[in-house]
Amino acid sequence: MTRFRPSSLFVPVLTFAGYVFLFAPLVILVAYSFNSGRSTVVWTGFSLDWYAQVFSDRGLQASIKVSAIVASISALLSTVIGTSAALAVVKRKFPAKNLFSTVLIAPLVLPEIVLAVGLLVATVWSGVTLGYSTLVAGHTLVSAPFTFLIVRAAAAGLDPRLDEAAADLGANSRQIFMRVTLPLLAPAILSAVLLSLVISFDNFVMSTFVSGVGTTPLPIQIYAMLKTGLTPKINALGTILIGVNVLAILLVLGRYLKTVR
């Protein structure tokens, strides 16, 4: 194996530097969220004050609620859309299948800001009020390609003989779907749900254009806070969000490890 090295130290050193680059900011953010002072340089003692401030901030509470509502609905919608489209592409015959797949993946490769502008303009044109409905629509559009790709990959890996075996044993198509296909796809569908939740919670560009008065999602709220100045309160909030994300990753990876075993 050692013979494959293009050089002996170049690659490991760069990799190490890359990981330091990726994690140093997060580590410092987490560390200073427990600092009692306002400073992000001088350590003045351990305190949970900033966390208390996060939990008593009305604006943050409101935006977390908005994000939670929008994320749940859009994750549900994008998972339904992505899963049914993926199953159709993998298991069904229909015309223009490639075109259909391309159109579904398009929101992933087109600039999000242009999709957002499109939704804003269409909203104004149709007279719909900006708010929950437009946020849900935007977030669903952004996350559906991901759920489609995840479930399509999993469905393509399923052995078609399982369906045939179930049919030979007398199962009708509904029973095959409910008792064979769906359970086998469950881990992928769960990953799709989690990924959509995270994408929606994290969405900034689309949300800038389609959120309305009184429906400010969390990233927009944080952006507004950051523009007026950095406080350790954001560090505390960030630490909570990092914790939730790590938990979500463990859930997804844990599922995958289980299916491998």
Place this chain on the structure above:
Amino acid sequence: MSQRAYSLTTLAMLAPSLIMAVLLLAIPLFIVVAYSFAGRDAYGAVVTGFSLDSYRELFQATYLPIFLNSLRLALASTAISVLLGYPIAYFIVFRAGRYATLLLALLLIPFWVDFMIRMSSWMVLLGRNGTLNGLLTGVGIVDEPIRMIGTYPAVLVGMLYAFLPTTVLPIYASLNSIDRRLIEAANDLGASPLEAFWRVTFPLSLPGVMAAILFVFVPAMGVYAIPVLLGGGKSIILGNLIVQLFLEFRNIPLGAAVSVVMLVLSSVVIIFYMRLLSRVEAARA
């Protein structure tokens, strides 16, 4: 199942995504294109019709620097991300051994952490009273804190931070699918490690590199929060321009025209990517 029932079920499965594609993608993009040719009345309302005024205004000298800025920033971010992302992906595939899964899982953490939180962590690091300045003055390398927020390098750091994991993942996937026996064969045939890398490993990883370029370049063109937060909002790029035109100036036709230009630019990149990809795959077959 009858043919008719089969078709109906298929249609039912396709319906949700078709409705989404038409309602949230096709119609909105059509309206954007239509509005980019529309005019504006004295109160800022859109007057439908056909004029090239918005495009004429856009291609005046005022907006040229914004296009060049965006292009420069997107190109620089893409180049730096790929140059650092490639060795990392290479290390995970060929050198990390049993730690490969761990390194890959670690990569997902900054990838999944809320974008705004990632940016605020850099504001903590780079601020005038930030960690880096504290470190530099503490050690005595500099006497005065250096101004980092508000500079072009700070914006580049933010871009790299936002897009590095996005580049590592596709390059990792393409490196990981290379048949290792091909590299062994190159070595057996007397190729030096560097030669084996350039003539076997690297060409085979090109689809991943191209995907990485696509997934950084297109969003990098539309970024607007990073230049505001880390660049002090001075370097105006296409993303900022679109936000300003739509949300501050309420100039929908001009904003739509900028969006159409951006759509065309990224479509060119995507088509170029697909052409190149099919050529690479044809060469391999």
